[in-house]
Amino acid sequence: MRIVDIENEIIEEFELFGDDWEGKYEHLIELGKSLPKIVDTLKTEDRIIKGCQSKVWLHSEKKDGEIIYTADSDAIITKGMVALMIRVLSHQKPQDILAANLDFINKIGLTEHLSPTRANGLLSMIKQMKLDAMALS
Numbered sequence: 410m411r412i413v414d415i416e417n418e419i420i421e422e423f424e425l426f427g428d429d430w431e432g433k434y435e436h437l438i439e440l441g442k443s444l445p446k447i448v449d450t451l452k453t454e455d456r457i458i459k460g461c462q463s464k465v466w467l468h469s470e471k472k473d474g475e476i477i478y479t480a481d482s483d484a485i486i487t488k489g490m491v492a493l494m495i496r497v498l499s500h501q502k503p504q505d506i507l508a509a510n511l512d513f514i515n516k517i518g519l520t521e522h523l524s525p526t527r528a529n530g531l532l533s534m535i536k537q538m539k540l541d542a543m544a545l546s
Contacts, residue, residue, distance in 0.1 A: 412498070458530075464482060467491070474502060
């Protein structure tokens with residue numbers, strides 16, 4: 410599935426909640442709970458995303474020309490945010506990841522409903538995922 414198609418799917422999911430941000434946060438938390446666990450041996454200092462207030466471990470590898478991401482976080486909202494980004498960017502070609510504008514984040518209203526530190530953390534996640542895609546291309 411193309412990145413833009415996944416983004417549209419997510420936009421439709423979040424539109425179901427209307428202006429109910431409590432429901433949207435609950436959905437984000439559920440997405441985090443469904444995130445496949447990263448292997449504990451990959452939870453190393455060098456895999457921690459810099460710029461996130463909570464700890465977020467990100468592992469990236471290339472398989473059959475696509476980047477596969479796995480991650481974990483010690484905070485439930487942050488874990489949901491990284492799960493969202495993995496859903497959009499994992500199993501994509503490096504050039505598609507690098508070209509993705511990820512405007513779904515603004516369309517679902519996430520950036521305006523995050524604390525400044527969480528918004529910075531989200532930007533750091535995206536930056537690291539794109540840097541890893543570039544390094545693995």
